[in-house]
Amino acid sequence: MPQPSKREIRCDVCGQNFPSRAVIPASLIRGPVTALIREQHANWTDDSHICLPDLNRYRTDYIEKSLIEERGELSDLERQVVDSLREHEILTENLNQDYDQQVTVGEHIADIVASFGGSWTFIICFGIVMSLWITINSVALFTRPFDPFPFILLNLVLSCLAAIQAPVIMMSQNRQESKDRLRAEHDYRVNLKAELEIRHLHSKLDLLLTHQWQRLLDIQQLQTDLLEEIVEQRSPKSQRREKNPPTGS
């Protein structure tokens, strides 16, 4: 193994000797890159040195590794979004449609009767029929009316109508009530889902802020280091050294 001369330092990664300005001590290298070097060179300590070509290679490796990891995390996020979208679709089903499918014929008729009984159409029709009935039986006094004053048959008809209408309206109300209860449960489920979804979003944001932001910062620091090295190599001092190389080299 070649022994390093006075102005040369041995690189502990490739084992070759380099001029002192082409070798970097371990203390000046950023943590994540140090970890990557230690993965492949277990005996690389804080007192070791590394040559610039090796260091640049490890820097590139680190950036590539981070980008690949980031892509993996992004596809994980995408998968989670797709999953949650699918679940959300199941939750926000059309409740009215489902409920209307289970309705029996009797309940359907009760609904129609109740909605007609509670409309202005019913009141107007009812008023017209009553006035016709009373008019016919009052004006036709000269003949023999079918329901003379005080209209006992009309009273009977009205009582029958009221007796039938009350249970029909109650039936329809019960149905409406159970529908409302279902809707309330469904709203609760959707709210719960939304809350979980928001919590999920928070954790995603945290992940972005901590992991990926930290990684981006690391990459940026590496780039800054590289730029500084380039500036140092291009500085007038080192250029002069290149133009007038010291004797003996």
Ligand SMILES: [Zn+2]
């Ligand atoms: Zn080396």
